[in-house]
Amino acid sequence: MTGLIRRIAPCLLLLAEVILFFRLNLFAGYGIPWDLRGFHLPRAYSYSDALLRGELPLWDPYTYCGRPFQANIQTAVFYPPMAAAASLGSLLGQQHLFHLLQLNVILHVFLAGLFAYWLALGLKLSLPSALLAATVYMLGGFFAAHGQHMGAVAIAAWLPLALLCALRAQAGTRLRWGLALAAVLCMTVLAGFTPLTAAVWAAAFLFVLLQHGRGRGAAWFLACCAGAVLLAAVQLLPSIELNGHSIAQYRTDWLQSGGGVPPAALLSLLIPNIHGVFDPSTYRYPFDLTFMYLYSGLLGIVLAGIGLVHLRKNWRLVLFTLIAGLAMLGDQTPLGRWLYSLLPQPVRTGLYPEFTEPVFLLGLALLAGLGSDQVLRRFTWRWAAVLLCAADLILVSSGRPMNGMPPERDPVHQRHVLDGRPETLPRLRGLAEEANPPWRFDSVTGGETFAASAPKFLLPNANGNDPMALARIIQVRLAFTRGERWGRFYEVQDPRSPVLDLLNVRFLISRDRLGAGTSTDGGLLLRGEFPGFVVYERPSALPRFWLVERVRPVQGLQQAASALRSPGFNPVQEAIVEGWGNQASSLAGPPGRVRVLRYEPGRIELETEAPHPQFLVSSEAHYPGWRAYVDGTPAPLYYTNAAFRGLSLPAGRHVVRMEFRPRTLLMGAALSLAAWIIWLLCWIRPRRRDAKLAQIGG
DSSP states (O other), rough: OOOHHHHHHHHHHHHHHHHHHHHHHHHHHHHOHHIIIIIHHHHHHHHHHHHHTTSSSOSSSSSSSSSEETTTTGGGGTHHHHHHHHHHHHHHGGGHHHHHHHHHHHHHHHHHHHHHHHHHHHOOOOOOHHHHHHHHHHHHHHHHHTOHHHHHHHHHHHHHHHHHHHHHTTTTHHHHHHHHHHHHHHHHTTTTOOOHHHHHHHHHHHHHHHOOOTTHHHHHHHHHHHHEEEEEEHHHHHHHHHHHHHHHGGGGHHHOOOOOOOOGGGGGGGGGGTOOOOOOOTOOOOOOGGGGGOOOHHHHHHHHHHHOOOOHHHHHHHHHHHHHHHHHGGGHHHHHHHHHHSSOOOHHHHHOOGGGHHHHHHHHHHHHHHHHHEEEEESSHHHHHHHHHHHHHHHHHHTOTOOBOOOOOOOOHHHOHHHHTTTHHHHHHHHHTTTTEEEESEEEESHHHHHTTTTHTTTOOOOOTTTOOHHHHHHHHTTOOOOOOSOOOOOOOOTTOOOHHTTTTTEESSSSSSOOOTTTSOEEEEEEEEEEEEEEEETTTTOOOEEEEEEEEHHHHHHHHHHHHHOOTTTTTTEOOOOOOSSOOOSSSSSOEEEEEEEEEEEEEEEESSSSSSSEEEEEEEEEEEEETTTTEEEEOOOETEEEEEEOSSSSEEEEEEEEOOHHHHHHHHHHHHHHHHHHHHHHHHHHHHHHHHHHHH
């Protein structure tokens, strides 16, 4: 009984610290601000909606005229805690989703402390010093400041467990700990934030080299990485495919440096608010304020300094921490700039060195634990240091704007005017549902929240705000706005553009009323004034599906985008089609009719009727994995009007079915299933062997 209490009590103490740190979030209605509500919450709604339909969330029809959902790694569809949050949201009601996401973040902060505690014990720290290291890590700068980055918090929680697996992989136990490490690395992939995933994998590799040397240690780690890739293939294969079709492929166009945490941020290790991060309204530093906060407790830094001084005894951990710190600063230092200049441009721009921050802070936390053991000789002093450090971090860092603020002070929540005015949403849905499927919205000014939250409000939008936006959709948007090919959110600058017609954009929102007689209000009808914005109607908008009598063939996206922007293009009469051939085609007779029989995120059924062969055009984004069937027979889909689905139809009445069945997901699922079966068999076999040896010995 005493041994059980000894094992459980430290875990309960860590849990109590986390509850005290997030007490305002748990009991006073505070919320983690910014991205948690504006970026992650709409995706949670999409996930929850799909589960309510009994499906996987493979396709989001509300954003960018449709986009792949699960293939976007940031959705974390196959990450167990995210799946649990979405499932509970479906069962308990979607109004609880934001609180479930907060609990998800808080849970991972606790796991970060628990895993750091186990790692510190593995490094032979005493129990109170191990608790001190865990406290410094889980309540320190990264977790205090980055709650909005849910995927990053989740991955940083797995970091100490990955290092523990590397530490424990001694002779005779390499298989067992290798399997554990592969599973942990797989979780860092599924959690959905690739920059920090790369940092954790690099940190684990460095830790292996420092603990076990080169040769066998490196080979063992690479084998673990290969296993993790196979375990996570269900997510990796679709995500790799999406990367090749999204604006992410143009990262080198706009990011020419490696980035990194500014050296000035290191001052916050000693003076928490030196850069004014506790008041975002007055913060003026030209960097994301969440990276300017590294405070890990004064006592923690003092003890880490003591651990740093004992270089001879702690040289491996000191070297690990210094390398992580240098990597975290990126090209913000002369040495970092020189090192980054040696890397090829695609590699340099693919790195996010600022997300090495949790690796550096974990190293500091472990050094603080080592310093505690080296200078605090009595156990009572070490326990006092744990409590003092926890009190410092809770009093200084808890309840700050980065990790908790009342909803009325969260700028993202304030921009969600539909949350605060429940009568507005039914009116907007009523406008959209004047057609089947509903008309789409877009914006002239002030539409960022509408675009990002379309899945939450169930208001279809032709725009979006996603770093994985489909490159073809952005090319289409550049027909009525100005920008670069790598942009992810562009508002309408030419409301009269015929390209908006083919996007099914019937309604435009604007923060202010558009001036009469200006170039921005031609052809627009005022449909209503709402608190904070105005809605205009575009009567020329086309339905989601229609038939045309002419096909203009083009070769590739660039030709299609150019033709789309040409003055003579009329989407009512012709379609710009890739892969059609070299000769323009005029299909006989006037256009027929299209009736929508069924419209769901991953499945569409239409009834068409025309006296002559026609070409079916849609405003639904095309993407690998969409299949078409005409009267049950497979039919080829063509990229139409640069980004959308189209297909040729013979004369007569037909039923057209479109389904989203991505092959990469099926291939990835097969690989992951096989890998997890092998993993489980390998995990069970040593246990059976040990049990038999124990029986023989008995």
